[in-house]
Amino acid sequence: MKKPSAAYARAGVDVDLGNTLKDRLPALVRQTHGPRVLGGIGGFGGLFRAAFPDMKDPVLVASMDGVGTKLKIAVQAGRHDTVGEDLVNHCVNDIAVMGARPLFFLDYLGAGKLDPDVFTAVIAGLARACRRAGCALLGGETAQMPGLYHGADYDLVGCIVGVVDRKNILDGSRVRPGDALIALPSNGLHTNGYTLARRIIFGKLKLGVNDRLPGMRGTAGDELLRVHRNYEPAIRSLPPRTLHAAAHITGGGLPDNLPRALPADCRAVITRKQLRVPPLFRLLQEAGKVSDDEMLRVFNMGVGMVLIVADSEAAATARRLRGRIIGRVERGAHGVEFV
Amino acid sequence: MKKPSAAYARAGVDVDLGNTLKDRLPALVRQTHGPRVLGGIGGFGGLFRAAFPDMKDPVLVASMDGVGTKLKIAVQAGRHDTVGEDLVNHCVNDIAVMGARPLFFLDYLGAGKLDPDVFTAVIAGLARACRRAGCALLGGETAQMPGLYHGADYDLVGCIVGVVDRKNILDGSRVRPGDALIALPSNGLHTNGYTLARRIIFGKLKLGVNDRLPGMRGTAGDELLRVHRNYEPAIRSLPPRTLHAAAHITGGGLPDNLPRALPADCRAVITRKQLRVPPLFRLLQEAGKVSDDEMLRVFNMGVGMVLIVADSEAAATARRLRGRIIGRVERGAHGVEFV
Numbered sequence: 099m100k101k102p103s104a105a106y107a108r109a110g111v112d113v114d115l116g117n118t119l120k121d122r123l124p125a126l127v128r129q130t131h132g133p134r135v136l137g138g139i140g141g142f143g144g145l146f147r148a149a150f151p152d153m154k155d156p157v158l159v160a161s162m163d164g165v166g167t168k169l170k171i172a173v174q175a176g177r178h179d180t181v182g183e184d185l186v187n188h189c190v191n192d193i194a195v196m197g198a199r200p201l202f203f204l205d206y207l208g209a210g211k212l213d214p215d216v217f218t219a220v221i222a223g224l225a226r227a228c229r230r231a232g233c234a235l236l237g238g239e240t241a242q243m244p245g246l247y248h249g250a251d252y253d254l255v256g257c258i259v260g261v262v263d264r265k266n267i268l269d270g271s272r273v274r275p276g277d278a279l280i281a282l283p284s285n286g287l288h289t290n291g292y293t294l295a296r297r298i299i300f301g302k303l304k305l306g307v308n309d310r311l312p313g314m315r316g317t318a319g320d321e322l323l324r325v326h327r328n329y330e331p332a333i334r335s336l337p338p339r340t341l342h343a344a345a346h347i348t349g350g351g352l353p354d355n356l357p358r359a360l361p362a363d364c365r366a367v368i369t370r371k372q373l374r375v376p377p378l379f380r381l382l383q384e385a386g387k388v389s390d391d392e393m394l395r396v397f398n399m400g401v402g403m404v405l406i407v408a409d410s411e412a413a414a415t416a417r418r419l420r421g422r423i424i425g426r427v428e429r430g431a432h433g434v435e436f437v
Numbered sequence: 438m439k440k441p442s443a444a445y446a447r448a449g450v451d452v453d454l455g456n457t458l459k460d461r462l463p464a465l466v467r468q469t470h471g472p473r474v475l476g477g478i479g480g481f482g483g484l485f486r487a488a489f490p491d492m493k494d495p496v497l498v499a500s501m502d503g504v505g506t507k508l509k510i511a512v513q514a515g516r517h518d519t520v521g522e523d524l525v526n527h528c529v530n531d532i533a534v535m536g537a538r539p540l541f542f543l544d545y546l547g548a549g550k551l552d553p554d555v556f557t558a559v560i561a562g563l564a565r566a567c568r569r570a571g572c573a574l575l576g577g578e579t580a581q582m583p584g585l586y587h588g589a590d591y592d593l594v595g596c597i598v599g600v601v602d603r604k605n606i607l608d609g610s611r612v613r614p615g616d617a618l619i620a621l622p623s624n625g626l627h628t629n630g631y632t633l634a635r636r637i638i639f640g641k642l643k644l645g646v647n648d649r650l651p652g653m654r655g656t657a658g659d660e661l662l663r664v665h666r667n668y669e670p671a672i673r674s675l676p677p678r679t680l681h682a683a684a685h686i687t688g689g690g691l692p693d694n695l696p697r698a699l700p701a702d703c704r705a706v707i708t709r710k711q712l713r714v715p716p717l718f719r720l721l722q723e724a725g726k727v728s729d730d731e732m733l734r735v736f737n738m739g740v741g742m743v744l745i746v747a748d749s750e751a752a753a754t755a756r757r758l759r760g761r762i763i764g765r766v767e768r769g770a771h772g773v774e775f776v
Contacts, residue, residue: 136496137608141697142531142685143500148487148600157475158497161482162543162596164580192481204501206545206594239594241503244632246590253585255545255578257501257596261487269476293583346481358480 130228130235144236155264159198167292174307175319182223187328189258194330195344197268198260200233206255210247272342277427278412284402286324291397298386329403343406368425469567469574483575494603498537506631513646514658521562526667528597533669534683536607537599539572548591611681616766617751623741625663630736637725668742682745707764
């Protein structure tokens with residue numbers, strides 16, 4: 099088979115470039131593979147052995163997500179090795195709150211024109227986070243779509259599959275009125291609220307990505323690209339049955355995410371002053387003149403994950419995981435109340 | 438919790454619109470759920486029971502893919518109910534060629550601004566194809582990313598997970614020199630080559646999406662939006678052990694995809710005149726002045742799937758599945774030769 103003429107490359111899709119990139123992948127990807135992964139790389143699908151002899155009724159838990167416009171900051175800052183970590187950790191957290199441990203992950207990278215260095219950095223970040231999370235990077239797709247993605251823009255999407263024994267699924271049914279809410283700190287915006295944050299920092303404050311943020315140590319790029327924390331090790335470290343439920347605080351903030359971990363007849367009551375809101379959020383609120391309520395719905399406000407445990411276990415659990423007790427579960431209308 | 442102020446909506450992300458859309462989903466999505474799906478919709482992840490008592494060594498097969506710039510045609514034509522089917526069928530085929538049957542599917546829809554009608558049409562297409570494929574639509578993510586997606590553009594990504602008993606994995610190891618190659622017909626471009634096709638039809642020929650294609654029955658929109666065929670039922674209908682391997686003909690065409698189904702010491706030899714190239718491809722080649730070799734690498738050329746079976750089974754299998762014998766497997770350098 100001869101090499102194709104340049105006509106397809108002219109239309110913006112360089113098949114050979116795509117193939118060259120595929121050649122760089124195997125070493126990065128194989129580092130994430132354990133004995134459950136079968137076959138080589140380059141098949142039509144990834145293969146993962148699904149026998150779970152230590153479980154009575156294994157249940158797969160799957161979630162799909164993106165990084166949001168945090169990608170725009172990566173492009174502005176020219177740093178592409180962290181967004182893959184953001185995505186993997188986000189996905190790992192989403193299934194960890196249901197009690198699952200991660201098995202494998204697949205990614206999709208859509209771009210107008212593939213830059214090999216950007217691509218390699220993104221995949222390296224994905225692979226690093228997968229390896230740390232004990233998760234196989236089982237497959238992925240790279241799409242060159244000129245005319246859909248503009249300039250250096252790209253979108254990055256991930257799908258994770260994990261497993262939990264049915265009796266250990268966290269679905270809110272173990273939560274009781276009187277249980278304590280423990281906040282595990284976020285280390286920044288994680289992957290939510292970037293559209294508003296960009297508007298405030300780059301629009302209203304007219305800062306550049308390399309400018310230091312007022313009152314903070316790092317540049318806008320540093321502070322906005324901090325990697326979404328992975329809370330799965332913290333959850334896994336808890337003694338069995340300690341955790342009644344957990345909520346990953348992403349888009350929609352505490353008000354939208356915490357109820358997903360509660361039974362229908364319970365509400366969460368959070369003491370506002372127990373939230374230790376980090377400086378970045380206070381800067382965004384002041385500069386953007388954003389209301390308290392909206393801040394809570396758009397940003398994580400310093401809370402990356404909420405664990406729900408029995409009141410009697412709360413102090414020890416919070417100490418151990420460096421979290422804070424921020425409130426209680428009460429019987430009442432499903433939702434979150436801030437007092 | 439009060440409704441947030443308009444500031445976030447102004448920045449282009451309307452949390453309430455997102456929530457409204459989520460309310461429309463459950464009915465569409467539940468139609469695809471069988472008894473293996475646990476829990477409701479709206480959890481952090483989808484739950485799927487993973488006991489496979491009829492299998493000795495169950496292996497999960499996973500694949501991630503997009504629709505490519507076929508999406509641009511959907512936007513131009515204002516028809517959004519077929520691209521979801523394209524995506525599901527594409528993914529189903531990718532794991533079917535490894536011997537797997539589909540279990541569940543997740544989607545990602547990224548857009549600048551969500552149009553509720555477009556969104557509903559896309560999800561309806563996904564749900565329809567999932568139901569037909571016997572596949573649960575287990576989860577999805579919708580991201581509003583103003584500044585990344587422009588105008589009415591959106592990207593659509595899918596992840597499928599299926600299962601196969603290890604002894605039934607199709608990995609090329611059953612293929613023998615002398616085996617026959619059976620082409621199952623595509624019904625159009627499926628999901629590949631759209632960047633070049635758009636350039637030729639809308640650029641060179643200056644046709645509109647509602648103009649009839651020269652020498653063809655339908656408009657450009659009709660012909661370019663034909664739904665990617667699902668070949669999994671055809672594969673499943675074959676007697677056990679009949680199928681030695683299969684290749685899904687997607688990006689890279691026959692030359693790039695057929696070798697993935699072959700052992701390292703085998704090549705595929707295809708008789709060019711046995712390819713019955715449909716009029717759409719001939720139109721594209723003539724109008725675009727595209728070489729034969731490039732046509733074969735960019736487009737499926739009328740072949741959506743290649744099945745590899747023993748020579749003795751070839752005629753009966755081809756007749757039964759309305760396919761054509763297009764060539765043979767020979768010992769030799771890994772690849773595809775056209776004679």
